[in-house]
Each structure stands twice: as structure tokens, then as C-alpha cells.
Amino acid sequence: MEEDKVRGKAEPSGWPAKAWSLLSATRSESPLIQCITNFVSMDLMANTLLSAGASPAMIHSADEIPDFTPHARALCINVGTLSADWLPAMKLAAQFACQSCKPWVLDPVAAGASGFRLKACLELVELKPTVIRGNASEVIALSKASLGPSKGVDSSHESTDAVEAAKSLAQASGAIVAVSGAVDIVTDGERVVGAHNGVPMMQRITATGCSVTALIAAFVAVDPLHALEATVSALSIFGVAGEMGMNLAKGPASLRMHLIDSLYGLDDAVVHSRVSITSFS
Numbered sequence: 001m002e003e004d005k006v007r008g009k010a011e012p013s014g015w016p017a018k019a020w021s022l023l024s025a026t027r028s029e030s031p032l033i034q035c036i037t038n039f040v041s042m043d044l045m046a047n048t049l050l051s052a053g054a055s056p057a058m059i060h061s062a063d064e065i066p067d068f069t070p071h072a073r074a075l076c077i078n079v080g081t082l083s084a085d086w087l088p089a090m091k092l093a094a095q096f097a098c099q100s101c102k103p104w105v106l107d108p109v110a111a112g113a114s115g116f117r118l119k120a121c122l123e124l125v126e127l128k129p130t131v132i133r134g135n136a137s138e139v140i141a142l143s144k145a146s147l148g149p150s151k152g153v154d155s156s157h158e159s160t161d162a163v164e165a166a167k168s169l170a171q172a173s174g175a176i177v178a179v180s181g182a183v184d185i186v187t188d189g190e191r192v193v194g195a196h197n198g199v200p201m202m203q204r205i206t207a208t209g210c211s212v213t214a215l216i217a218a219f220v221a222v223d224p225l226h227a228l229e230a231t232v233s234a235l236s237i238f239g240v241a242g243e244m245g246m247n248l249a250k251g252p253a254s255l256r257m258h259l260i261d262s263l264y265g266l267d268d269a270v271v272h273s274r275v276s277i278t279s280f281s
């Protein structure tokens, strides 16, 4: 019962306890997370989930979705290397997740880079993701339903430029919307909460954004009734792992390794001293 209280809505001063409770639950429950993701991120995403205690399955064939998706605790869909033949499976999996009352999380990689990609992302948003996590340029493109001045998968905006876009996307879609960056912003359309952890070098490793989206799926899997809290906690915990990893790293390649090791080794004391989450409204 005590655990239920801690897993509920975090009071402003209760964020570190909330984040620790969600990481602990992920370690003890080892939720099965189905990931339909891009070719670049498959390895780092699976290793991020494993190091956090979750159980990843990179299963994307439409032939397997009716049998498999209802058994997953959450689904992560990432359009990073999208092609027309993958989209039907993504939509089918989202539909199965919704029918089975399982949370699902969308990563709209490079949403504003092409008309094909933007249309696909908008169609996926129609299928009611629990959480949408992108960088600022992706969230602005999705919110305005328009192509952007695109740097491809990287952002040309700061996360703070995307607060209004995130709120309006959350209101229009019913999803929790997270914008990653120097400060990670999370909103349900009304509340706006920021996670202040992480290091700039995380942008120099491909698929850190994809991987934190999968970690969000794991945290939402263990606390589906508090998706905003789970989302901001996952972003903060991943950022703390980056900070701890940076203490040992010499550059992006060793940060990739040390980030994973740090996520695996995070303890109560480090989480309580490092998690930095504040409410903006």
C-alpha cells in the first residue's frame, strides 16, 4: 500500500522518490516492452531497457503482432527509418495495444523532414499514443502539421521553444507530450514539468533520444495511471545516468558504454541527490 502511495502523483518535493520507485519497479517487474524501431537504434534501445531491468523485444512483423502485442506491457513505436512497408505493422501494433489497454509511446523521428513521414506520424497520433516524445523540431512539426526547416533527425530548436507546441499537441491528441533537450519538458496540455538532468554530450551519441523514449515506455508500463510522472521520471533517470557516465567518459563512444553501466548501477542515494525535476505550471 505504501508503494502505491509513492507511485502515485508526485508532490513537488517527492520527485526523486517517485523516480526511484519507478526504476525499482522496472527492475523488480521486468516489464516486457515491444519495440518497433529504426535500424540505427535497435542495439542501444534494447541495451538501455535491459540495463534498467526491463525486457525488450524488437518484434515488428505484422504477422506476429496479433499474437505478441497483447502480451507486452507497453509498446514503443519509432519511425526513424520508416518505409511504406513498415507503416501498416506500426498501425496494427498501436491498435492491438489500445485494444489490450496497454500504453504505447510514439517517437516521431524527423517528423517534419518529408510529407510522407509527417503524414505517417499524424496517422499514428490518431491511434492514441499514451506518450509522444520527440525533440523540439519534431514536436513543433507535429503540432503544426507542417514540414520544418529540418536538420533531419537532430533538432534545430531548443526544447523551451516548443512549450506551446507541446501543450497544443497534448490537448489535441490526449497524449502526454515530452520534448527532450537541455531541459526536458513534459506536459499533459495543462501542467508543464521540466527535468534538468543530462549532459550535452548525449546529443553526440546516435539513438539516445530513441532509447529514452523506450525507457519512458518501461516506466509507463509499471505505472500506466500516472503517465506524466512516469515520463518525466524516465527522462530524469536517463539524464542522471548520462551525468554519472560522463564522469568516466572520454568522448561519445565511451559515454555510450558508461551511460549504460551507470543506468544499471544507479542506487537510491544517487537518484535522491541528482534527480532534478521542477514544475513550470
Ligand SMILES: Nc1ncnc2c1ncn2[C@@H]1O[C@H](COP(=O)(O)OP(=O)(O)O)[C@@H](O)[C@H]1O
Pocket: 134, 135, 136, 153, 154, 155, 180, 181, 182, 183, 184, 197, 198, 199, 200, 201, 202, 203, 207, 208, 209, 210, 212, 235, 238, 239
Ligand atoms: N544540451 C543538453 N544537455 C543535457 N542533456 C541533453 C542535452 N541535449 C539532449 N540531452 C539529452 O539527450 C537525450 C536525447 O535527447 P535529444 O538529443 O533531444 O533527442 P533526439 O536524439 O531524439 O534528438 C535526452 O535524454 C536529453 O535529455
Ligand SMILES: Cc1ncsc1CCOP(=O)(O)O
Pocket: 038, 040, 041, 080, 081, 109, 153, 205, 206, 207, 208, 209, 210, 211
Ligand atoms: C541517425 C538516424 N537516422 C534515422 S533514425 C536515426 C537515429 C536517430 O536517433 P535519435 O533520434 O535518438 O538521435
Ligand SMILES: [Mg+2]
Pocket: 109, 110, 134, 135, 153, 209, 210
Ligand atoms: Mg530522436
